[in-house]
Amino acid sequence: MSSLQNIDRLSLNQITTDPWSLKGAVEGSVRAEVPWIAIWRHKIEEIGLKESKKIIQDAGIKVSSICRGGMFPAATKLERDQRIEDNRRAIDEAAELGAETLVLVCGPAPDKDLVAAREMVAEGIDKIVPYAKERGVKLGIEPLHPMYAAERSVIVSLAHANDLAEKYSPNEVGVIVDVFHVWWDPDLYRQISRAEGRILGYHVSDWLVPTPDLLMGRGMMGDGVIDLRPIRLAVEKAGYAGPIEVEIFNQKIWDMPGDDVLALMKERYLQYV
Template sequence: MAEHAQPLQSIERLSLNQITTDRWSLREAVEGCARAEVPWIALWRHKVAEAGLAESKRLVQDAGLRVSSLCRGGMFPAATAAERQARIDDNRRAVDEAAELGADVLVLVCGPAPDKDIAAARRMVEEGIEQLMPYAESCGVKLGIEPLHPMYAAERSVINTLAQANTIAERYKPEQVGVVVDVFHVWWDPDLYAQIARASGRILGFHVSDWLVPVPDLLMGRGMMGDGVIDFRRIRQAVETAGYFGPIEVEIFNQTIWDMPGDEALALMKQRYLEHV
C-alpha cells in the first residue's frame, strides 16, 4: 500500500466544520477545538453573525486556530434580476467576511431553481460566479464550488456532479475558482476518480462524513466516519494525487451527534478520523 494511503499519524489536517457541533456557539466551538487540539475550524456565517465578525476573528486568533473555509456563499438562482443581484450583494459580504476571518476559501452551495427550469438555474449559477469572481480575487478569497448530491437538486443546489463543478471552475485560474470534494455528495459517482484527477491543482477543500444505510433523513442523515459505506482512504488518496494536502473538514448533519456533549463529539470525531480517513 502506498505511503499516502496509510492511516494519518497526526491530526494536523483535521478541521471541525462548525455544523458538526451545531449546538455550540462559535466561542464554544473554538474553545472545544483548543481543548481537543484540533488545529482547524470551518466557520458558518450564521454562527459568525451571532458572535459578531470582529469577535469571531479575535476568538479564532486567540485560540491559535486556522480557518479552513467559510460556509456558505452561493444560492445564486432567483426569480427576478433584482433578487439575483441581492444574492450577489450577499455573496460579496460573504467574501468580505472570509477575508477578515483569514479563510482562503468561500464554499459555494450554488442554490436551487426558482421554478422548474433547472437549465436556466444552472446558467444563473454560472453568471453569478462570473460576477462574483473579480471581487473575490481582489480580496484574496478563492471560490470553492461544492457539488451536492442529486437528491438536493430541488432544495439546495443545481450543481450535482463534480464534472459540472469542474466545467465551471475551468473557466478560471485555479487561484480564483476551484472545487470542494465532499465525500457524502460524490462517493456514488461512477466518474468520481476521473473527475478528481481532472480537478488536479484546483481542489480547494475535502469534506468527510459517512453515508448511512438506510439513509435516515434527507438532510440530517450523515454519519460519523466508519458508520457507513464510503471508502475514505481511496478518495483521500485520489485527492492527494490531484495535489490537495490541505485541511480535511468533518461536516456532519445528524441530530444524534448534535445532541452529544460537544467534547464527546470531538473526541469521537478525532478517533474515527484517525481510524478511517
C-alpha cells in the same frame, strides 16, 4: 510521521457541533487540539464579525473555510442582485477571518427550469470572481448529491463543478470534494484527477444505511458505506494537501456533548480517513 497518522490537517466543520456557538466550537477545538475550524456564517452573525475575529485570533486556530456563499438562482433580477451582494459580504468575512476559501452551495431553481438556473449560477460566479480575487479569497464550488437539486443546488456532479471552475484560474475558482455528495459517482476518480491543482477543500462524513434523513442523516466516519481512504488518496494525488473538514448533519450527534463528538471525530479520522 505519515499524514495518515496525525491530525495536523483535521478541521472541525462547525455544523458537526451545531449547538455550540462560535466561541464554544473554537474553545472545544483548542481543548481537543484540533488545529482547524470551518465556520458557518450564521454563527458569525450571532456575535458579529469583529468578535468572531477576536475569538479566532486569541485562540490561535486556523480557519479552513467559510460556509457558505452561492445560492445564485432567483426569480427576479432584484433578488439575484441581492444574492450577489450577500456573496460579497461572505467574501469579506472570509478575508477578515483569514479563510482562503469561500464554499459555494450554488442554489436550487426558482421554478422548474434547471437549464436557466444553471446559467444563473454561472453568471453569479462570474460576477463575484473579481471581488474575491481582490480580497485574496478563492471560490470553491461544492457539487451536492442529486437528491439536493430541488432544494439546495442545481450543481450535482463533480464533472459539472469542474466545467464551471475550469473557466477560471485555479487561484480564483476551484471545487470542493465532499464524500457524502460524490462517493456514489462512477466517474468520481476521473473527475478528481481532472480537478488536479484546483481542489480547494475536502469534506468527510459517512453515508448511513438505511439513510435516516436526506439532510440530517450523515454519519460519523466508519458508521456507513463510504470507502473513505481511497478517496482521500485520490484527492491528495490530485495535489490537495490542505485541511480535511469533518462535516456532519445529524441530530443524534448534535445531542452528544461537544467534547465527546470531537473525541470520536479524532478517533474515527485516524482510523478511517
